Amino acid sequence: MASLAGAPGAPGVEVRDLSKRFGGVAAVTSVSLAIGRGELFALLGPSGCGKTTLLRLIGGLERPDSGTIRIAGADLTATPPHRRPVHMVFQHYALFPHLTVAENVAFGLRYRRPRRAEAARVAEALALVRLAGLDGRYPHQLSGGQRQRVALARALAPQPEVLLLDEPLGALDQQLRRAMQVELKGLQRTLGITFVLVTHDQDEALALSDRLAVMRDGRLEQMGSPGEVFERPATPFVAEFMGAANFWQAEVVRGGDSGERVALRLACGVELEAPAPAGGTMRVGQAVQVVVRPEKLALRDPGHGGLTGRGGSVPASGEVAVAVTVEERVYQGASTLWIVRAGAGPRYLVSEPSTQQESAAGRPAAAAEARRTALVPGSPALLCWDPRHTVVVRDA
């Protein structure tokens, strides 16, 4: 298997123009991406977006209709799965029910040379996922979390170039999932193996990955670091998928190149300046969408001072303000969600920390608190934000 060693410095996984159809349905359409060695890369998207198909194509469990797959520099497009230096953690683990934990972990070692020290490698892999001592158990005698660890150990034991993880934490409960996220990240950093992870949970992708790609209908919608994708969604779809549910239709009134500040007029008439997005010049008269994340928005009383404790006069200097009506207040523990509506137009979500809720009477925040309680469904308010937090998105 000398050819699998590949060229040094080559990307861990390089996919070029990959397409796959099932019957008449396009699952993956001309996807190209390069995943660096030792990178933790997340494929993120709603169910049916083709992320699992892309993962299975990399693993060799599906044959592509066109395009190439290179792993560590070697072209493995036509190589069957059992000859690829790639192992997968399956969504429902796919542990062999007739084999013990140790036998499961040893399964792949038989096909990797040299075959010496098989027992030592099994013990090492089980220690890595903190499962030492459960060697003799059968899968049905394990908890969900333990099965997940066995699946991880089984895929890691033969020391693959790339580890593929298909919704690895999807079957675990919330608390266990958080703990496993931390563990998975630590494991990846220690081993330095390229991880490609599929998930539909944007929080998981943001927390785990070095870089991520958002997929939609078999195509890559946006690729970048978690910060880039979260802060600067390239399309309305990405913005919405990342939880930025506040959209305004807008028109460019002063154009500019990407990175420059352009002037926009929102559909409600308010004008503001915002950084132009990547991907070409913005022309005057061009229709765009403007996105602001709920936690960047503040609600202010049109007659009084700051309502939401984010301070400043009404509106603070340089702030954008849009007149809205309060529709609902939803207490969510760490944060409070306000649902507001601009006239008969779209709804907007405002998320603010709930800390003031708990401040005792007599504290400075109490005055603002008293006014807030006056803000009931139906109250008029001003929706304000710093224009620097405005993200301009080209209409799809």
Next chain:
Amino acid sequence: MPERAAAPKPAGRKRGRTAYALALPAWLVLGIFFLLPLLLMLAVSGGERELYGGVKPVADLGAYLRSGAWAANYARSCAAIYARIGWRSLWMALATTAICLVISFPAAYYIALLSPRRRKNLLLGLAVIPFWSSFLIRTYAWMFILRSEGLLNHLLLGLGLIQRPLQLLYTELAVAIGLVYGELPFMILPLYAALEKLDRSLLEAAADLGAGGAARFLRVTVPLAAPGIAAGVVMVFVPSLGQFVVSDLLGGARSMLFGNLIQNQFAAARNQPFGAALAFELTAAVLLLLFAYALYAGRHGGEEALL
């Protein structure tokens, strides 16, 4: 059964009694139609043949048992001529089982894992269609196919593959064909049931971990289909061992099976005690085999339930 309904009973005991009550009809049927005849057969097998059939009455049972005369039929069954028939039957049953397994596994695998979902029922239906007509009629049909002027010889002659008709009927080959043909569905169905439950992602996981086609088959498919294989083997081997219709119709004098031997003792030879002894030996062998299977199933049942 004296029952006192007034006193409250522990739930567990009550459930136990309900279970026994539910099993009662089954016990009755087994007792009347299996255990009782078996005991009767055991008693007859210890007896002596009367001149015109039937069993000689025994005057003093104690003395008879002490004399050891009751073992005479069993001793006789060990004679070389009977032992040879026993061996042949065993071989024939083993070969039938093995051939059925080899033919059925690919068929069951195809139906369970490879065929389109909506075609599965059709294919399974084809596998059990032979049951729609009498086994005897189907065995006669084989006589027409295999005899010297039969379909097969006509075909081979017509194709110019042979010059003279082959002697197919009344050979061991014909018996083997008849047995395999008759038992095939009993192997396909349990194999299908086991393979149908096989999780495909396990095969993908094996491939992903480096196992090629043969390794996937031997390390994943076969072990997980083992309960179905065991069930199919028992369901084919046991009836093959006692078969006498197929060998009677398709086999010659030299392909006599243990089943024919028993049949002859009761019919032509009019030696009921010896026939009973032979039948009892066969039943004991089958029961031992079933016991071994039950042990195996009990040991692996827990895991199978979770597959």
